[in-house]
Amino acid sequence: MIVKSRPAVAKATLPAMPTFANVPDxxxxxxxxxxxxxxxxxxxxxxxxxxxxxxxxxxxxxxxxxxxxxxxxxxxxxxxxxxxxxxxxxxxxxxxxxxxxxxxxxxxxxxxxxxxxxxxxxxxxxxxxxxxxxxxxxxxxxxxxxxxxSQPQRAASEQSSREAYEKKQQEQQLRDAQRQAGAPQRAANAQAYEKKQSDFDARMREAQQKGAEQARQREENVKAYDAKQRDLEQRQKALEERRAKAREQQQGPASAPRPFGF
CATH class of the missing domain: 1.20.58 (Methane Monooxygenase Hydroxylase; Chain G, domain 1)
Structure with missing residues (x-):
């Protein structure tokens, strides 16, 4: 057992705190x-x-x-x-x-x-x-x-989805069968449409050719009319010149002075 002799240290006052001080033995x-x-x-x-x-x-x-x-x-x-x-x-x-x-x-x-x-x-x-x-x-x-x-609900949902899918498959097969059955009619309709379209194209080309011919004819008519108009103007001008010259000739001797009074 070690016995130490140390001076007493200052103790802080701690209220309501249990300590080991003042223990007799x-x-x-x-x-x-x-x-x-x-x-x-x-x-x-x-x-x-x-x-x-x-x-x-x-x-x-x-x-x-x-x-x-x-x-x-x-x-x-x-x-x-x-x-x-x-x-x-x-x-x-x-x-x-x-x-x-x-x-x-x-x-x-x-x-x-x-x-x-x-x-x-x-x-x-x-x-x-x-x-x-x-x-x-x-x-x-x-x-x-x-x-x-939720297993019964999922099973019912899966069954409903399966039935809906099968129904759609049957409807698609029915549409495919109907389409195959109507293939000849569609081919005939397509052929008739092509013939009608070709006839329409031929009529359009003919109408275009006629229109071009009529336009050319109208242009020639316009040119001929212009030529006639120019010829008419020239004739009218020549006629007026001759008339003016004739009037000058008629008025020339009458207006000239007469030296002998006659």
Whole structure:
């Protein structure tokens, strides 16, 4: 056993915080450690007992879903509180005569509490995995039940689709048969149409030729009319010139001066 003589350190006042100070002997320390372990174990196992009580309740009252995140947070808070209490107890131990024994007892209490919290953490993780597996199995069961429940509807839909397809196939075969039966008539109609079209084309060519001939004839008539008009104008001009010349000849001797008065 190592005995250290150190001066007492200043202690911070922590209201409502349990410490290991003022412990008279080793037995009281061990008794306090066991009490702390029991309290921590009870606090950590309370959610598990609540879950077991809910599981043992009648099936008519469905249990509320567990909040695993809140449970993990509570475990983390308990672990932080345990470490904080150990640090405070360790500081208190330096003011005692048996420093090493006091620190060892504080470490033992911390180890037991952390072990309980670790066990609780593993239980929460296992319960969460089981919950997720149950949820996954339930979803698969629901999908399987929905699939099986919709099986008659799918079968009826497939049968209806098959019948509709067969009906369409029969209608198409009927149309093909009708088309094949009407092939000679369509060929005759096409031949008659081609003959009618060729006759129409021949009449169109004849009409175009006649139109061209009539246009040429009209052009020649216009040219002949213009020539006649020019000839008529020339004749009219020549006639007017002759008339003017005749008038000049008639008026010429009468207007000339007569030297002898006659």
């Amino acid at each position: 080793v037995f009281l320390i061990r008794r306090g450690a066991l009490a702390a372990v029991v309290v921590a174990a009870c606090a950590a196992l309370m959610p598990l007992r609540a879950a077991q009580a809910q599981a043992s309740a009648p099936a008519a009252a469905p249990a509320a879903a567990r909040d695993f995140a809140a449970e993990r947070k509570a475990i983390g808070d308990s672990r932080a509180w345990t470490n904080y209490r150990f640090a405070a107890a360790e500081r208190e131990c330096y003011s005692k005569f048996f420093v090493t024994r006091c620190i060892d007892n504080a470490k033992e209490i911390q180890r037991e509490e952390l072990q309980v919290l670790r066990k609780r953490e593993l239980e929460v993780g296992e319960a969460e995995r089981a919950h997720r597996a149950a949820e996954r199995d339930r979803e698969q069961a629901l999908r399987r039940a929905e699939f099986e429940a």
